[in-house]
Amino acid sequence: MSTILEGLRYAESHEYVKVEGEYGYVGITDYAQHELGNVVYVDMPDVDDEVTAGEDFGAVESVKAASDLISPVSGVVVEVNEALNDNPELVNSDPYANWIIKVKLSDPAEVESLMDAEGYKAAIGE
């Protein structure tokens, strides 16, 4: 049974966004980290890079798989989670505390089209 937090919005590709004011924190869900197994590397964009909803902005790697990170929102990257460079396993231990990028949202209304906790729970069949 995966952890799904209330108040976050979820994409079908298993990224979440936690909106705080004009910013969104984007990471992968507990379900996604579990499916992927031991994360060994997170390929992150640079600060000031633009991200677009539905397009990839990096990848999460396990030993023998790589999964693209699809941005659930559009905007500009204002911060990346540097801690993941040295400790990618943080994504396994607590994916919600360890977001991957912080985005200044260019279209906050976009999140409305994402799933809520209930919807995501149904989507992954739990």
Add this chain to the structure above:
Amino acid sequence: MKYFPHTQQDIEQMLEVAGLKSMDDLYGEIPQQLLFDREFALPEAMSEVEVRRFFETLGNKNAKLACFAGAGVEDHYSPSVIAPILSRGEFLTAYTPYQPEISQGTLQYIFEYQSMICELTGMDVTNASMYDGTTATAEAMMMCVAIAKKRNKVLVSATINPRVKRVVETYAKYQGVVIETIAEKDGITDLADLESKLAGDDVAGVILAQPNFYGIVEDYTGVADICHAKKAMLVMNCKPSALAVLKTPAEWGADIACGDAQSLGIPMCYGGPYVGFLACTNANIRKLPGRIVGATTDVDGKRAFVLTLQAREQHIRREKANSNICSNQSLMALYVTIYMSVMGYKGLKEACELSYGGAHYLAERLVATGKCSLAFDKPFFNEFAVRTAAPAEKVLDALCAAGILGGVRVAEDILLVCVTEQRTKEEMDKFVEIVNNI
């Protein structure tokens, strides 16, 4: 046929198990018009005796010359222990070490190769080897563009081996990468031209050679700072055998070192197989293409080696991988690993001294004939460009008639001459005598 173990009885029994009546049934689903039904226009099968005779006859159409040609391929001493070790079936006939439990031999020698290449170049990390020096340099170009992200221009010095440059240019053309040539001045890279070409802040990387195509050891003092100030990567294509003596790419401040390791004792073999190397700083390891071996432990805590960082590679990343390379040049990596083990630092240095000494002796003697002059007044290593009074073609022909491959013609009247530890003083004296008599 000695390579087919099937007896007629085997074939019949196997067809029966497979539920088939004849060998033709194995291809029963294939449209008739696609089946090949005539004889191949190939010779009839040869016995071992005939094959040997065949290649002996062909081999006699080649001439063995005392080799003073270099230009990226040199005639070096190859220790006798290497070939027998390489011919061990456990190394020779193994696949890529995807099953580490039964591939520790391959994995460990690659780890040793990586360690030694890093010692020689001074770089932090290297991959398990590349096809050759030309493709390794093309991959370095691709790394620069991948790391820079939004820049797609790479500068290449005019003093690099043209064989390397043309492969880099071919790869670049298909990727939409712009290659600009940094001008040459008196046989070395024109640093003023480099600075002006960097001014646009649009260059992903700069590729230089050491020693350069003319054998000159270039002074790259300050070049790394110039590149890095413009956020361009510095790539140095170098000759590993010379690195026992010459300043390393790391000491010059390069981000990537690459080149061909043929000079580490690999037979010339008409152009291959050789082995390319590609090394970089720790910061760029994720963009390093190809296979990489890392140390780890097994479930019992025993030290072991394994292919690592595989999720970067083509079989997982598919079109998003930075390179399409699958294999390395594994057996040739073993070749140079054994070479470096046998030679050690001391042996490599001694071979350098012999090559350097011979080249400088020969250059001085050629100049003394009055029929040659050095094309450039610059420090060189074991190869030099010499201007000949007679057409270079004529000089080469005269030497060839005497059993000497006199070098590589790089202009109407310029010859590139290379000396290794394999060349004797007697051969050099003969070289000089022939030139003197033209």
Add this chain to the structure above:
Amino acid sequence: MIRNYDKLIFELSKEGRTGYSLPKNVFKENYCPCRLPAGLKRESKPELPEVTEFDVVRHYTNLSNKNFGVDTGFYPLGSCTMKYNPRLNEEISALPSFAGLHPDAPVEVVQGALEVYYNLAASLAEISGLSAFTLNPYAGAHGELTGLMIMRSYHEQRGDTKRTKVIVPDSAHGTNPASAAVCGLEIVEVKSTANGTVDVEDLKPLLDDTVAGIMMTNPNTLGIFETEIPEIARLVHECGGLLYYDGANLNAVLGKCRPGDMGFDIMHINLHKTFSTPHGGGGPGDGPVGVRAGLEALLPNPQVKKDADGVFYIDTDEKSAGYVSNFLGNFGVLLRAYTYILTLGRENVKMVGPLAVLNANYVKESLKNEYYLPIEGVCKHEFVFDGLADKSTGVTTLDIAKRLLDYGYHAPTIYFPLLFHQSIMIEPTETESKETLDEFIAVMKKVAAEAIENPDVVKNAPHSTPVRRLDETTAARSPKTTYRQLKG
């Protein structure tokens, strides 16, 4: 008894030992690299081992004992064609009359070498039904890239610049899309039908004037022959595209049918698969590329040609797709492949494919009760099981692969193709005898039985190899890739 050996060459080092001998330096007094300007000389000392020649021989011999090769035992590795690598090939490739040649030697003194290149290229053209071959690319992936460069050049030289897409089946090997990307082409996937072949109906709407071509293997990665290939070729040609044949699976049809006759325009061959040159633990191989009539000029430079007097020469063509390698490929590998072709001769080349296919079908039919066979029918040189027939054991494909190591076999190719979750891909090759296959079949059945009776022994395999399952996560999270890093 072979002892357990676990040293690195660096750990044998002892200051003062040497393993080399070089001639006396008669130049040293007057000419020494110590006279180079200080700023050009190395400051640090490289830490290379100091060992004797005998240390080196014993060390690498001991390492070889921890390796498995085709010479050691059966290698049922799908898509890799691990056939016997004849020793005669090795002997010929080491002949000093070839191994001593410099690439810049005048053509007059390398006629024998050029003849080998020219005749091997012609033999490959005959065997594959194409017009001309380059032998310059170094490996399969390198050949693929070269072939795609030719494809792009073909369109561009005709002024047809909008063809930027390459169609690749979803069952394709990862190299295909990676090569296309490196060549600056965009990938479009075409779906497979339930039996694993290209879905022609799915292909049709993809074919327009932006398509440069399609990349296929035939038989495909499931070992199934694409019987619709004449129709696919017609459709792709009709839309102006070219057909690229990935020669990874050529062994299946060697001597029986030819890619050129199937309608392919460009192909590569892996000499280290089909033509018996050794894999060498991951190279060197060679990846010749062939083209149909009309495309010869586009082959990479330099090109080897023969004049009217039978004299060989090296040429360049300005229409060429470019330079992809130092010179004329891995020449030493070419000598091996040519030796193999001469040894087989025209009569035996014809038997390679049929015997390889016979072996594959024999193994498949013998094991299909114990392992789940998703696609029935006659396969070509290889086939794919989707894990054990009994799905209740919890034993995975990885476990089965590792258990086979305990029994002295290399593992099959696993988890590829991606069409099934538990793919086990087996390719026996024509050089394996019925007895070898029977023993392998018995062991595969035994492992299937163990999976039911004693699953833990399979799940924890291997048990008897030089090392056991490795901690790959730590290796990837904090990579230690040199002795210096390992020492810390």
